[in-house]
Amino acid sequence: MSQPIKISVAKGDGIGPEIMDAVLSVFNAAQVPLEYEFIDMGKTFFEQGFGTGMTPAAKESVEHNGILFKGPMETPKGKGMKSINVTARKTWSTYANRRHFQSLPGVDTVFSRAGIPVDITIVRENIEGTYGGIEHLNTHDVAICRRIITRPGSEQVIRFAFEMARKEGFTKVTCAHKANIMKITDGMFLETFQRVATEYPEIQSNDIIVDDLAMKLVARPQEFQVVVLTNLQGDIMSDLCAGLVGGLGFAPSANVGDNISIFEAVHGTAPDITGKGVANPTSLLLSGLMMLRYLGFVKHAANIENALRYTLEQGVHTGDFGDRTIPSVGTTAFADAIIANLGKQPQFSKPREAVEGVSIFKKPQAPAGQKMMVSADTTEKKIIGVDVFIESALNGEELANLIGPVVPSSLKLTMISNRGTMVWPTGSVFTECVNHYRVRVEGETNPREIFAFLANLSDHLYVPSYEVLRQYGDKPGFSLAQGQ
Numbered sequence: 001m002s003q004p005i006k007i008s009v010a011k012g013d014g015i016g017p018e019i020m021d022a023v024l025s026v027f028n029a030a031q032v033p034l035e036y037e038f039i040d041m042g043k044t045f046f047e048q049g050f051g052t053g054m055t056p057a058a059k060e061s062v063e064h065n066g067i068l069f070k071g072p073m074e075t076p077k078g079k080g081m082k083s084i085n086v087t088a089r090k091t092w093s094t095y096a097n098r099r100h101f102q103s104l105p106g107v108d109t110v111f112s113r114a115g116i117p118v119d120i121t122i123v124r125e126n127i128e129g130t131y132g133g134i135e136h137l138n139t140h141d142v143a144i145c146r147r148i149i150t151r152p153g154s155e156q157v158i159r160f161a162f163e164m165a166r167k168e169g170f171t172k173v174t175c176a177h178k179a180n181i182m183k184i185t186d187g188m189f190l191e192t193f194q195r196v197a198t199e200y201p202e203i204q205s206n207d208i209i210v211d212d213l214a215m216k217l218v219a220r221p222q223e224f225q226v227v228v229l230t231n232l233q234g235d236i237m238s239d240l241c242a243g244l245v246g247g248l249g250f251a252p253s254a255n256v257g258d259n260i261s262i263f264e265a266v267h268g269t270a271p272d273i274t275g276k277g278v279a280n281p282t283s284l285l286l287s288g289l290m291m292l293r294y295l296g297f298v299k300h301a302a303n304i305e306n307a308l309r310y311t312l313e314q315g316v317h318t319g320d321f322g323d324r325t326i327p328s329v330g331t332t333a334f335a336d337a338i339i340a341n342l343g344k345q346p347q348f349s350k351p352r353e354a355v356e357g358v359s360i361f362k363k364p365q366a367p368a369g370q371k372m373m374v375s376a377d378t379t380e381k382k383i384i385g386v387d388v389f390i391e392s393a394l395n396g397e398e399l400a401n402l403i404g405p406v407v408p409s410s411l412k413l414t415m416i417s418n419r420g421t422m423v424w425p426t427g428s429v430f431t432e433c434v435n436h437y438r439v440r441v442e443g444e445t446n447p448r449e450i451f452a453f454l455a456n457l458s459d460h461l462y463v464p465s466y467e468v469l470r471q472y473g474d475k476p477g478f479s480l481a482q483g484q
């Protein structure tokens, strides 16, 4: 008999308590050795004045237990509150979002009808990318979002994907990206993937442009096993995969970090059906099974999954899916049917192997301080100019005439672009502009000279931001403008 493990459980808002109670009733019936510490997290706690949506005791519980099993939660809208889900994932550095999309019996999809089984695991970077939440309104007309891709952050999630593949017997890992367009950011993600892949020679690795991935997932999903992506691209592709297997109601999710991991359903609080007792608990149950496997309770997870598959094969379903000619059941009756089928094997889908597992979970040791992740770097660096962003409704030529005299003699105004397209020294009359330009000034320089230039320029124009142009070895650390 395995030692019980204590986990933090937050039932969540809306249908959260209904589906969590259903899932825990299945866990209890299957004698899963877990001890539950119920914690206060969600909408009510925002309303009670806890700015992060959780009480200090809830935070302490998660940081002590290292595992949070949560129902969906609502963040009050329009009150400047940050999403509780995103905050939890980011604060606790759960850098890998693992989602599993598999065909389930009784869940009718285009692929199930064609006899093509879908079994895809998406590993999405969970902290950075466009989800860094760094946005600015540079002019009345122009909003900017910084998309941050880091070498250590990419390495963490890519290594997680390969380690998972190695431990769980996947034979292929694919990196999806847009490095053909975003050469520096996605280029870094791809380069990291290719470097890490060399450490896992037994696993086949390849890469694919993300739009091509979207098409191939819909046309030939059986070609993919594990796909690793940056944050926003991973978010979008995950929902596409959910569509392949019958919707978000069947898509479990794990947010895994080195210390703390969060297991949750991917759907929301479903306010339209809250309190009616009709919600489908499958997504949360499947998330719970990912948690059990993570904790090493592989046998319990296999038994429950087999009972779930058997139940689905019998045509038992909640109102949101399944054979409409068979009456649907409510949340509790669905869970009771699974409980009644514990020990049974599914007949038409491959049963999970029931083997004793090894826990890969380590109870968190509170780190002494925030971890700094810096990769080895011996490249020679020099500053070779600056891109200045300015607000102006002048045209490129007028702007160059205004800025030219302010540029220090050691530097040269080389290019002006608008929305990434060059408009000076050459450009097209067909280019449509907004009142936000990037002005590129080049020449070997230093931060002091750049600041002096910006100060002088600010006497003439509003400067909302700038980026230093740096050379790394023989590689420029900046992109060219379209048309440059």
Ligand code: NAI
Pocket: 015, 019, 071, 072, 073, 074, 075, 085, 248, 249, 264, 265, 266, 267, 268, 269, 270, 271, 272, 273, 278, 279, 280, 281, 283, 320
């Ligand atoms: P939603 O996923 O709650 O609902 C979309 C549709 O799917 C609704 O028609 C709903 O009835 C149905 N649905 C969702 N889960 C279901 C289930 N288990 N069984 C049967 N039907 C189900 O998405 P929506 O309406 O956009 O968001 C509602 C709230 O949930 C928002 O406050 C949102 O911020 C929050 N949310 C929370 C998430 C989380 O905690 N991880 C994730 C997504 C949304």
